[in-house]
Amino acid sequence: MNQSTEDTVTVSVGLGERAYDILIGAGLLARAGAEIAARLPGARAAVVTDENVAALHLRPLQEGLGAAGIGSTAITLPPGERSKSFGALEETVDGILGARLERRDFVIALGGGVVGDLAGFAAGIVRRGMNFVQVPTSLLAQVDSSVGGKTGINTGHGKNLIGVFHQPRLVLADTAALGTLPEREFRAGYAEVAKYGLIDRPDFFAWLENNWRDVFSGGTACTEAIARSCRAKAEIVERDERESGERALLNLGHTFGHALEAATGYDSARLVHGEGVAIGMVLAHRFSARVNLASPDDADRVEAHLRAVGLPTRLEHIPGALPDAEALLSYIAQDKKVSRGALTFILTHGIGRSFIAEDVPASEVLAFLRECQTQ
Amino acid sequence: MNQSTEDTVTVSVGLGERAYDILIGAGLLARAGAEIAARLPGARAAVVTDENVAALHLRPLQEGLGAAGIGSTAITLPPGERSKSFGALEETVDGILGARLERRDFVIALGGGVVGDLAGFAAGIVRRGMNFVQVPTSLLAQVDSSVGGKTGINTGHGKNLIGVFHQPRLVLADTAALGTLPEREFRAGYAEVAKYGLIDRPDFFAWLENNWRDVFSGGTACTEAIARSCRAKAEIVERDERESGERALLNLGHTFGHALEAATGYDSARLVHGEGVAIGMVLAHRFSARVNLASPDDADRVEAHLRAVGLPTRLEHIPGALPDAEALLSYIAQDKKVSRGALTFILTHGIGRSFIAEDVPASEVLAFLRECQTQ
Ligand SMILES: NC(=O)c1ccc[n+]([C@@H]2O[C@H](COP(=O)([O-])OP(=O)(O)OC[C@H]3O[C@@H](n4cnc5c(N)ncnc54)[C@H](O)[C@@H]3O)[C@@H](O)[C@H]2O)c1
Ligand SMILES: NC(=O)c1ccc[n+]([C@@H]2O[C@H](COP(=O)([O-])OP(=O)(O)OC[C@H]3O[C@@H](n4cnc5c(N)ncnc54)[C@H](O)[C@@H]3O)[C@@H](O)[C@H]2O)c1
Ligand SMILES: [Zn+2]
Ligand SMILES: [Zn+2]
Numbered sequence: 152m153n154q155s156t157e158d159t160v161t162v163s164v165g166l167g168e169r170a171y172d173i174l175i176g177a178g179l180l181a182r183a184g185a186e187i188a189a190r191l192p193g194a195r196a197a198v199v200t201d202e203n204v205a206a207l208h209l210r211p212l213q214e215g216l217g218a219a220g221i222g223s224t225a226i227t228l229p230p231g232e233r234s235k236s237f238g239a240l241e242e243t244v245d246g247i248l249g250a251r252l253e254r255r256d257f258v259i260a261l262g263g264g265v266v267g268d269l270a271g272f273a274a275g276i277v278r279r280g281m282n283f284v285q286v287p288t289s290l291l292a293q294v295d296s297s298v299g300g301k302t303g304i305n306t307g308h309g310k311n312l313i314g315v316f317h318q319p320r321l322v323l324a325d326t327a328a329l330g331t332l333p334e335r336e337f338r339a340g341y342a343e344v345a346k347y348g349l350i351d352r353p354d355f356f357a358w359l360e361n362n363w364r365d366v367f368s369g370g371t372a373c374t375e376a377i378a379r380s381c382r383a384k385a386e387i388v389e390r391d392e393r394e395s396g397e398r399a400l401l402n403l404g405h406t407f408g409h410a411l412e413a414a415t416g417y418d419s420a421r422l423v424h425g426e427g428v429a430i431g432m433v434l435a436h437r438f439s440a441r442v443n444l445a446s447p448d449d450a451d452r453v454e455a456h457l458r459a460v461g462l463p464t465r466l467e468h469i470p471g472a473l474p475d476a477e478a479l480l481s482y483i484a485q486d487k488k489v490s491r492g493a494l495t496f497i498l499t500h501g502i503g504r505s506f507i508a509e510d511v512p513a514s515e516v517l518a519f520l521r522e523c524q525t526q
Numbered sequence: 527m528n529q530s531t532e533d534t535v536t537v538s539v540g541l542g543e544r545a546y547d548i549l550i551g552a553g554l555l556a557r558a559g560a561e562i563a564a565r566l567p568g569a570r571a572a573v574v575t576d577e578n579v580a581a582l583h584l585r586p587l588q589e590g591l592g593a594a595g596i597g598s599t600a601i602t603l604p605p606g607e608r609s610k611s612f613g614a615l616e617e618t619v620d621g622i623l624g625a626r627l628e629r630r631d632f633v634i635a636l637g638g639g640v641v642g643d644l645a646g647f648a649a650g651i652v653r654r655g656m657n658f659v660q661v662p663t664s665l666l667a668q669v670d671s672s673v674g675g676k677t678g679i680n681t682g683h684g685k686n687l688i689g690v691f692h693q694p695r696l697v698l699a700d701t702a703a704l705g706t707l708p709e710r711e712f713r714a715g716y717a718e719v720a721k722y723g724l725i726d727r728p729d730f731f732a733w734l735e736n737n738w739r740d741v742f743s744g745g746t747a748c749t750e751a752i753a754r755s756c757r758a759k760a761e762i763v764e765r766d767e768r769e770s771g772e773r774a775l776l777n778l779g780h781t782f783g784h785a786l787e788a789a790t791g792y793d794s795a796r797l798v799h800g801e802g803v804a805i806g807m808v809l810a811h812r813f814s815a816r817v818n819l820a821s822p823d824d825a826d827r828v829e830a831h832l833r834a835v836g837l838p839t840r841l842e843h844i845p846g847a848l849p850d851a852e853a854l855l856s857y858i859a860q861d862k863k864v865s866r867g868a869l870t871f872i873l874t875h876g877i878g879r880s881f882i883a884e885d886v887p888a889s890e891v892l893a894f895l896r897e898c899q900t901q
Contacts, residue, residue: 237616248683276651276688279678280768303654308623313651315690393655 160374162381164298165389169318173298173381175374179325181211183259183286184219190321191257191282196223197247199270200261201230204288207331212261212286223259224250232417232424234265235304235311243273247281257282257320263289263336264296264424268314271302275317285322289332290340291425293324294347294380299388299398305417309482310409316393324381326374337367338461339425342404342432344376347383349432349453350400353503355379360456367460396507403497403505404432410482411466414474421470422463429462430469435505438519439498449501466523476520480513535749537756539673540764544693548673548756550749554700556586558634558661559594565696566632566657571598572622574645575636576605579663582706587636587661598634599625603641607792607799610644610679610686618648622656632657632695638664638711639671639799643689646677650692660697664707665715666800668699669722669755674763674773680792684857685784691768699756701749712742713836714800717779717807719751722758724807724828725775728878730754735831742835774882778872779807785857786841789849796845797838804837805844810880813894814873824876841898851895855888 159176174186187196196216200209205227216223226246228234247258258281260270267285274283285297303314329337344366348356365372384401391398408424408431415421436450454464466473473479483494494513499505534551549561562571571591575584580602591598601621603609622633633656635645642660649658660672678689704712716738723731740747759776766773783799783806790796811825829839841848848854858869869888874880 237612241612244688245681245683248681248687276690278687279676279689279691301654306620306623308620312623312653313619314654315651316654 158371158374160378162378162385164318164385166318166392169300169392171318171320171322173322173324173385175293175324175326175377175381177325177327177374179323180208180286180328181215183212183284183323184215184217184221186323187216187257187259187284187321188219188221191255193255194221194282195250195252195256196221196259196284197250197252197256198223198225198259198261199228199243199246199266199273200225201228201234201263201266203230204262204266208261208288208328212259228266228269230265231419232265232305232412235269237304237306237313239269240273240304243269244277247273247277252277252281254278254281257284259284259286260297261286261288262292263287264292267292267296268302268311269304271300271317271319272304272314275302275315280317283317283319285319287322287324288328290329290337290377291343292340293326293329293377294340295343295384295401297322297324298381298384299401300392301394310412322381324377326369326377329369329373336423336425339423339429341366341460342425342429342457342462344380345453345457346401346403346428346432347380349436349499349502350383350387350403350505351503352379352383355383356456356502363456363460399495399507400497400505403499404428404430404435406483406494406496407431407434410479411469411473413482414479415469415471426463426469429457430464430466433457433464434519434523435497436499437523438496438516439500441519442498442515445499445501445504449499452502473524476517476524479520480517483516484513533746533749535753537753537760539693539760541693541767544675544767546693546695546697548697548699548760550668550699550701550752550756552700552702552749554698555583555661555703556590558587558659558698559590559592559596561698562591562632562634562659562696563594563596566630568630569596569657570625570627570631571596571634571659572625572627572631573598573600573634573636574603574618574621574641574648575600576603576609576638576641578605579637579641583636583663583703587634603644605640606794607640607680607787609640612679612681614644615648615679618644619652622648622652627652627656629653629656632659634659634661635672636661636663637667638662639667642667642671643677643686644679646675646692646694647679647689650677650690655692658692658694660694662697662699663703665704665712665752666718667715668701668704668752669715670718670759670776672697672699673756673759674776675767676769685787697756699752701744701752704744704748711798711800714798714804716741716835717800717804717832717837719755720828720832721776721778721803721807722755724811724874724877725758725762725778725880726878727754727758730758731831731877738831738835771882774870775872775880778874778880779803779805779810781858781869781871782806782809785854786844786848788857789854790844790846801838804832805839805841808832808839809894809898810872811874812898813871813891814875816894817873817890820874820876820879824874827877848899851892851899854895855892858891859888 408427
């Protein structure tokens with residue numbers, strides 16, 4: 152929250168020659184053309200989006216771009232995690248090249264994390280790197296995926312295993328766009344907001360416990376929660392841009408979460424990413440308590456808060472049958488946070504005191520998962 | 527040529543934390559395991575290669591790796607430019623992930639520039655960047671494509687339009703492997719050797735005019751030509767790793783060359799990359815003379831030398847019919863060295879005096895191509 156103009160808050164990501172601003176506030180979508188033209192004069196754009204978001208927000212964006220003299224082409228993909236695929240990547244790249252964009256032109260991601268990850272990857276590889284602007288429209292994308300430059304797609308071997316680091320030149324988080332976001336998606340994004348408190352900001356977690364209703368109703372508390380989240384992520388990314396260490400903390404809840412997403416076949420009717428993270432964070436706290444790293448009271452407090460906002464917190468909250476503990480463990484071992492066969496997890500000493508635990512014995516995890524499933 | 531042990535010459539590429547060595551000499555393939563184990567202890571490997579090279583050189587490499595305690599999996603693709611595709615990329619990535627390699631493991635490219643560009647791209651995107659080792663087996667790959675970290679694939683929109691910069695950790699250029707390279711491929715690679723003289727090393731070009739027969743018979747003159755080429759390329763890459771300026775000089779002959787490759791449908795029976803570059807370099811010198819930038823004598827000298835070694839130097843040397851000048855120009859405009867609609871070419875003031883020319887009028891190029899076709 153470095154500066155604030157009217158209701159727009161700016162968070163700066165300090166990455167040297169790759170530094171950029173995140174603007175957060177209502178109405179940024181329509182102003183995107185002006186903000187971009189000020190930074191990338193004379194450039195043209197390809198807007199990558201999904202069908203849901205296109206129907207709601209593509210026109211105001213393209214009109215604003217046009218008013219600022221920026222010609223644009225839209226590339227619209229089916230919504231959902233399945234668009235993070237080689238096929239969709241090829242389609243996106245082809246659309247960008249077909250629009251004859253050059254390296255100084257730019258790619259805009261208009262949508263949630265799926266569109267952001269896919270479009271960012273495409274921007275990172277077309278002509279070995281084009282300018283990229285994030286216009287995140289889901290809460291998850293505004294607080295997490297649009298910040299930090301991780302891009303990628305999924306393969307049969309697991310989530311986000313293929314991609315590049317490619318920082319955006321600008322992030323425009325229009326809080327008004329969240330007005331059309333389904334409640335369930337807003338809640339899922341909220342799991343990542345809470346994550347920052349649980350990683351290393353206990354005060355922020357306490358603030359959320361007291362103010363979550365205001366965050367959910369939009370307005371200044373919502374803008375504040377987004378800005379505090381972006382700042383939390385930016386600080387970690389500034390210290391470890393390419394995840395050689397500390398950045399892995401952002402995966403709190405994600406090792407379990409990704410395994411659950413894989414186990415439910417990335418079927419958003421059953422589980423969306425943030426819901427997997429919510430369950431995963433509770434499991435990470437429970438597991439930490441089980442191996443005597445943290446007090447079970449902390450796990451209870453995390454679960455109570457996530458449950459209060461309406462998030463799932465246990466395996467049994469996922470509709471439909473789950474594979475058994477052995478199968479869940481094999482999804483975990485497949486995940487990228489595996490090193491030399493030993494399991495790496497983000498565990499915790501308590502709320503706001505998470506850490507990277509290497510060499511977590513698979514047998515302990517298996518026993519724990521068995522307990523979770525028979526509760 | 528920083529140091530020389532017995533017959534192995536080392537060229538160091540000074541790129542700060544991405545610095546690496548290029549070792550050049552006979553027998554490096556069998557020693558690759560030892561050289562790699564010294565630099566990347568405890569890692570496992572995926573060897574990406576093509577069917578031709580696999581039949582000749584895969585076994586000694588894998589045996590050498592095994593002897594050094596490095597387990598490896600081979601991923602073998604069909605030979606030829608068509609393997610620089612999304613489909614082959616997906617297959618390669620899938621093979622690497624299927625071998626359960628982690629970020630600290632590494633990918634080896636064993637083969638020519640096609641395998642190097644494809645495997646390097648795959649290594650650059652799996653887990654957002656894995657270790658990568660180049661074991662180039664064609665002359666072109668030893669002097670050019672294995673150095674400098676450019677990787678990529680082709681699309682319907684043009685050559686090498688998709689890719690990343692991903693530097694290798696080590697390059698092992700076994701000059702003995704060139705013994706099995708078809709004569710035509712050796713000659714094609716020689717075009718890139720001559721290119722370094724034409725860019726900014728007139729003495730090297732003169733040396734080649736006198737010594738090319740020795741270069742073609744292998745032995746120390748061949749090692750020397752490779753090492754001087756690698757040093758020439760390394761110096762340009764050190765000054766401009768990501769091609770924001772000077773590195774574009776390496777594209778001398780390539781704007782025309784790529785258009786000819788596209789116009790012949792990447793059919794290696796008609797034209798291989800280095801042959802396209804040979805013709806392209808002559809055309810760049812002729813065009814420079816036509817617009818009074820250089821003396822026609824220089825173009826004659828370039829053509830005489832390339833013809834002496836047996837390379838094609840004119841459009842009419844390409845077997846089969848070519849599209850007309852307009853169509854060739856549209857392939858050129860498609861190429862990535864296009865900026866705001868104006869054509870960017872590498873032109874020259876004479877041998878060893880090339881430069882980046884922006885805003886070359888398309889009409890001049892068109893008139894020139896028409897003349898070339900009616901000669
Ligand atoms: N790159 C990173 O650092 C990072 C970090 C966290 C998550 N992610 C990735 O983000 C993805 C999840 O992001 P997500 O939750 O935004 O998913 P998403 O992009 O699928 O969006 C969720 C749903 O909301 C819809 N939607 C988005 N904005 C809307 C709006 N304003 N109004 C109405 N509908 C809207 C979408 O069409 C979609 O159906 C996952 O693929 C995850 O791996 C990436
Ligand atoms: N990345 C870069 O900086 C860069 C620079 C220049 C060229 N390139 C790329 O390099 C490619 C051309 O490279 P290339 O000419 O090596 O093509 P290539 O990889 O197709 O190899 C040429 C042929 O020689 C065969 N071959 C290779 N080594 C052999 C050996 N030792 N014995 C027998 N056969 C062998 C291959 O199987 C193939 O049939 C093009 O795709 C071009 O775009 C990239
Ligand atoms: Zn997440
Ligand atoms: Zn070349």
